[in-house]
Amino acid sequence: MKVIHNMTIHLLLAMIGTFVVIVGAQTQEGFISLDCGLPVEESPYDDSFNGLTFTSDSAFIQTGKSSRVDRSIILSKQYLTLRYFPEGKRNCYNLDVKRGTNYLIAVSSVYGNYDGLNLDPSFDIYIGPNKWISIDLAGRQNGTLDEIIYKARSNSLDICLVKTGATLPIISAIEIRPLRNNTYVTKSGSLRLSYRVYLNNSNGFIRYPDDVRDRIWDPFFGSSYTQITTNLDVNNSNAYEIPKTALQSAAIPKNASGPLVIIWKPKPSNAQVYLYMHFAEIQTLGPNERREFDVILKGNFNHSGFSPTKLKVFTLFTEEPMKCDSEGCRLELIKTPKSTLPPLINALEAYTVIEFPQLETSLSDVDAMKNIKVTYRVSKISWQGDPCLPKDWSWENVNCTYVDLATPPRINSLNLSKSGLTGSISPALQNLTQLQELDLSNNNLTGPVPSFLASMKTLSLILEGNPDLCKTSLCNPTKKKKFLLPAIASAASLLVIIVVVVALIFIFRKKKVPSDQHAPSPPSVPVTDIGNNSQSESSFLSTKIRFTYLEVQEMTNKFERALGEGGFGVVYHGCVNGTQQVAVKVLSQSSSQGYKHFKAEVELLMRVHHINLVSLVGYCDEGDHLALIYEYMPNGDLKQHLSGKRGGFVLSWENRLKIAVDSALGLEYLHTGCIPPIVHRDIKTTNILLDQNFQGKLADFGLSRSFPTGNETYVSTVVAGTPGYLDPEYYQTNWLTEKSDIYSFGIVLLEIITNQPIIQKSREKPDLVEWISSMITKGDIKSIMDPNLHQNYDIGSVWKAIEVAMSCVSPSSIRRPNMSRVVNDLKECLLSENSRTGESRDVESKGSMEFSRGIYTEVIPKAR
Secondary structure, eight states, rough: OOOOOOOOOOOOOGGGOOOOOOOOOOOOOTTTEEETTGGGGGOOEEEETTEEEEEEEEGOOOSSSSOOOOTTTTOOOOEEEEOOSSSEEEEEEEEEEOOOEEEEEEEEEOOTTTTTOOOOEEEEEEETEEEEEEEOTTTTTOEEEEEEEEEESSEEEEEEEOOSSSSEEOOOEEEEEEOOOOOSSSSSEEEEEEEEEOOOOOOBBBTTTTTOOOBBBBOOOTEEEEEEEEOOOOOOOSTTTOHHHSSEEEEEEEETSSEEEEEEEOSSSSSOOEEEEEEBBOOOOTTTTOOOOEEEEETTEEEEEEEBBBOOOOOEEOSSSBOOOOTTTEEEEOOOTTTBOOOOOOEEEEEEOOOOOOSSOOHHHHHHHHHHHHHHOOOTOOOOOOOOOGHHHHHHHEEEEOOOTTTOOOOEEEOTSSOOOOSOOOOGGGTTTTTTEEEOOSSSEEEEEOOOGGTTOOOOEETTTTBBBSSSGGGGGOSSSEEEEEEHHHHHHHHHHOOOOOOOOHHHHHHHSSSTTTTOOOOOOOOOOOOOOOOOOOOOOOSSSOOOHHHHHEEEETTTTEEEESSSEEEEEEETTEEEEEEEEEETTOOSHHHHHHHHHHHHHOOOOTTTTEEEEEEEEEEEEEEEEEEOTOOHHHHHHHHHHTTTTOOOOHHHHHHHHHHHHHIIIIIISSSSOEEOOOOOOOGEOTTTOOEEEOOOOTTTTOOOOOOOOOEEEOOOOOOSSOOHHHHHHOOOOHHHHHHHHHHHHHHHHOOOOOOOSSSSSSHHHHHHHHHHHHOHHHHHSSSGGGGGGGGHHHHHHHHHHHHHTSSGGGGSSSSSHHHHHHHHHHHHHHTTSSSOEEEEEETTTTOOOOOOOOSSOOOO
């Protein structure tokens, strides 16, 4: 028999009187429970019905006004007050969360005619820059409660109310609960709650403390069901932590030989759906009794011969998003011929997928702006939420650069003129690395112009009208209203040169004069290259040490120990000053790279510094003898570890992800932290080196290229790189962009994931990318992963990593993400893997999941 129920979640306020509280101590660690509009002097308080501790929202938002509703309308205390927003288009709460963590977010709004106007509000709610839901309180006397499961993209979460009409946005409560990261895993997007029910014919709902995650469970029962219950304890120890009270009852069909059917219509009707079904056998079965049934979700899911575990929860769930037909979603539990008992179900949850495609403004820019806002106590009404997004509500006097949805916007202009600023210029400004114009005029700033502004060479700085700011002629606002920072840079450089010269004179006076007047300069003294090599195009000016060839021989003990060999030449182990281990790369006479690449690498490494780039200790440029001296990386390169050539040690999935994040951070720095940006052009596993702590660092910059100007997005070059890692678009067009590196990095990720060669003729698909695409189509994740890992990994992080890799190797560079996006996604993978508690999701749930698939048309998986 068909049972139809809309299963929408209500605010449930009328049911509170029937709710039975089970007394017990439960932790509320990580919970955020805000009673919006609650006066500070009444905060905090413990809810008498469930023991939850609510606090005032006043510390999390700087706008809006408080009001109270008619007490006769509502019983629960957190709905007696509300916050409404008479000013501004967008008003935002800012909450501290943990990046990469899954959160259940619930917002409640009860109008209660707080303003006496009898006009039910309607408005929108956003999470960060993306719209979550439209609220319309017309006809909803008990208000609304909306839930979403959302993975935090940063350590800060913005929940914004946006005015859409004549009425004012209101909010009564915000409740945020951390969930386990190996639950409610999606291929993409977030999960909006459709319904969450337990099968019981009562009218009492379940939440905290019965549910340690404070999910609200509605009772649901159909006229074609029979209820069964138990007073025995039901083991709820799986990843989903279903409350025991929800598992102590179940529904079976009245017709013992018939199916148990549940039908619902998702909103919108074409939405992608995830379903979670929780089963526990709560009856004592006789020796000849058997309960076995098929679980069928029409057109999507089919699990045959399922038997619930006695007094222990067992969760079946859809790992793929489903789409139901025009009649809705139809779940059927059908008794098998072997079974003597009808099917049962204890609880189930359904969610629809909601995509949040727009990436937030660059995290470093957001942090800088928040710091500036606090430092100068800026009280502009628009300075809430994301500084750049949505575009229509970007912060006043802040201009941003927008590329696409997958690229975080960057702040390029900031106007703080006439903003009442006092004190010194904030150091936070140096974190706005893409800033091109900064107007600090007509304030009361004091002190000197800080030296960090000198490094921002493209920045135009306006300081007029700050009479006590910097008394030197270089920044006297009475002489220049506006000047470019290279002037400051020149002054700073002159000062540095004077200091260095004085220091060198002092050092040379203190040193003994060598007996051999032609002896090389000691390696501890930086020496300016005077271009004695006939091939030298220009001298190298650097604080790096220039070594003589004799010193290179000494530090390598006459090239005694070779570490490896590449296209440049042989790399030797060395030691500087008797203590510092180094790697010495000596150019061979037959090297195909030659002096041009040698010079390119020296010049690049002189001006870039990052923890995930191998640092240059010094160089030798003496006649035909060319050598580069690097920091020593004792654990070799990534390729050696993947291939097992470093003592057979197998890198764990966690370590692989850490190395991938390290490498991505290094590449992100080259692309976005350098002006002009730098393209490495030879990203591969042999150029990712590992230090003593297995921290990954990029090496070998001989092929790297800088873009001549900040506005140029591509450069025509002779194609260079390593076959297999080479961007096919770059190979065909000769146009070099940062996306060429991203393709190569995607190949590296695929090697990390699979430990398979890029080309293998014996494979069904010789090309690695094509082979993985075919495996994805089959849903064969186990065949994709390196068997040496023995399935010891979080399946969600694996799917996400594959998604990232496959997006990087898209044939079209336009469809590839930028490195900032790649870094963020890989950090999510690592957080997901770190959250594992010894098993990759619930073993029972994973093992029970078998379902029929349709034709999979996309070859790029999304996050699991």
